[in-house]
Structures are given as C-alpha cells and as structure tokens.
Amino acid sequence: MIRTYKYRLYPTHAQARALDFLLWQGRLLYNAALEQRITVTEQTGHGVSYYQQCAHFRNQRRANPDTLGQLNATSVQQMLRRLDKAFTAYFRRLKAGETPGFPRFKGRDRFNSLEYRYADGCKVRFGRRVMFYVQNVGEVKIKYHRPLPDDATLKHVILKRRNRKWHVCLQAEQPDPVPAEHPGPAVGIDMGLHSLLALSDGTTVDNPRWLRRSLAQLRVAQRRLARRKKGSARRRKAAFQVTRLHEHIANQRRDFWHKLTHTLTDSYGLIALEDLKLAFMTANHHLALSAHDAGLGLFQQLLAYKAESAGTQVVTVNPAYTSQACSGCGAMVEKDLSVRVHRCPDCGLTLDRDVNAARNILCLAVNPARTGPPERNVAR
Secondary structure (H helix, E strand, O other), rough: OOOEEEEEEEEEHHHHHHHHHHHHHHHHHHHHHHHHHHHHHHHHHHOOOHHHHHHHHHHHHOOOOOHHHOOHHHHHHHHHHHHHHHHHHHHHHHOOOOOOOOOOOOOOOOOOOOEEEEEEEEEEEEOOOOOEEHHHHHOEEEEEEOOOOOOOOEEEEEEEEEEEEEEEEEEOOOOOOOOOOOOEEEEEEEEOOOEEEEEEEEEEEEEHHHHHHOOHHHHHHHHHHOOOOOOOOOHHHHHHHHHHHHHHHHHHHHHHHHHHHHHHHHHEEEEEEOOOOOOHHHHHOHHHHHHHHHHHHHHHHHHHHHHHHHHOEEEOOOOOOOOOOOOOOEEEEOOOOOOOEOOOOOOEEEEEHHHHHHHHHHHHHHOOOOOOOOOOOEOO
C-alpha cells in the first residue's frame, strides 16, 4: 500500500531563494527538453526518446555545473519522464480520435514541483529537532506534525511550492492494514446541498457554504486584479491575493471533511452512501457553484481511505426513489425538491426528507430486497 504524508517546510530567506533557483532551473530544463523534441521531429521526422534526452541532458549538467548542474540527477530524470508521459498521453488520445492539447511550455507560475528519490538528494534527518535535508539547499525546518509509521519505507519525494509556501510530500510503501471488524452500528447517509449530510439516526450536518461566504471578498480582489496592468508587480501582488483567498477556502473545506470523516469512521461499523453522480449536479448551472462549494467528491474520497484503516465498511447503493419511498412502510410519497418534510399518508410518519432518504439508503445497503428498516443494529 502506498501512502503520502505531507509536511510544511519553513525555509530561511536564503534557502527559499535556493529552492526557487532549483525550481527555475527545472522549468528551463523541461522547456528545453520540449523544444528539443519539437525541433528534432521537424528536422528529421522522428521523435526523441526519453533515454536519448537523459543522455543529452546528463552532458548538459556536466557542462553547466552552476546552473543545470545544481539539479539532482534523479530530479532531471523525473522531469524528462514527466514530459515523456505527456507526449505518450497526447499520441494515445490522438489515435483514439480525440482532440488533445499539445504539451505546452511551462511559464514561471506553471511549474511548481521537484521530484526526488528518497535519500538521493533529500532526506528527513532526526535529532534534537527534525529537519529536512535538500541537496544544494541544506537542512530546512519542517513541521513534523505526525510521525511516519515504523513499518513505512520511503520511496518518493515531491517538493511543492504553492502560494509562496513550500511543502514536502513523502510517499511511503507500507504493509496493507488488517483492521479488526468495527463493532459500531450501521448508518445511512444522504448527501445534498441544503444539508450536506443527513444521517439515518436523525443527525444533519449543515452546509457551511465556504465559497459563498467569501464571495464578497473574492469579488473585491478580482476587480482589483482586473484593473492592474498586465506584467506589472502590482498585478502579481493582486493575483497572489486572489489565489490566497481561494487557498483559504479550500483549506477550510478540506479541514472540515477530514474531521467529519474521522468522526464517522470512528463511530460506525457500516456506512451506506448513495451512488451520487456529481457530474449531473455540476452540469446544472443553477447548482454548479453550490455543488463545487460543497466538495462532496472530496468527502467520498476521504471517507474511503479512512474507513479502510478503521475497519469500517462503506457500501454505495442506487439512490433512485430513496427520497420518495417512506422508510416506515415503503409507500411511495411523491414530492418535489421544494418540499423538505416527508409526510406519509399511510403510516403517518413525519420527518425530514433527507433523513427519510438516509434510512432508505441504509435499508438498501443491508437488505437490497427491502425498503423498510432492517432488522439489525441500526443507528436510528
């Protein structure tokens, strides 16, 4: 099993300049490799292979020790491999009859990562204080907020710069977990935009609407950006303000879902979800902004990997008619989206429509042949 652990780096001003220089040289190398492929193909009619480019730029590194020579050899290989994958994907899609975009040259804001093999140019150093060593940069302070597992074998390292902040992603290979079966109850979850989640036990999670709460600030920042002259320092500063606001919104969303999915996987042994097609929600221009703001895809992604470690079973079911069927007697009670309360004329059941749907989702997960409440340990 491959797991990635992300940590924040706090370089000094000199180290930040050194990291920026490495990133700059990596971008120049990538663009030079792309130009070489285009030029050779136009002149000879034949492409350039990954191995030919490795040999060429190995000699370039030796001839320019103060520029390209500052890059680690494995980093150079990873950049050339990245370009090779871009061309492979381009020609594969071209043969399939699609209209892919040709691999592009990278501007200074479009190339933001360097890749290493662990212990070859970079390494975590343990001592009185945990530091992260980078070749030609030195030991950089790292926010070591969680320890790496003892059985993890570090394989791959990615250095990333985003919004003037540096992070390191450590990819570790570790044995597949064999968690014991979770003893907790089962729960059904209905996902939506009015309430983000509705649980079959009656709990509802309100939609924080992170993006909508920050729309006024974003509009001001984007208007300020639009007034700045292209290429000016003031425009770069205004653009940074916009990206920082978007980053803040994304961090709020990710933090919320991390905490909530952790609580769910700790509390329940079986979680039943609707097989929600997010593409339909985002295609509707009335719902697109709210759908992207909710981040339900992120919720499903985080829940899946946390449940695997906790021993919680996640089951997805077809959500058809789960909002219309009565969870008490199974009768169909038709209602449009504006009706937020389920009232059954047959059995008299009255409850929130999303909670009613969550109960039906749980019933389908436990016993697909039934629409009523299952006879087992159910969170209600």
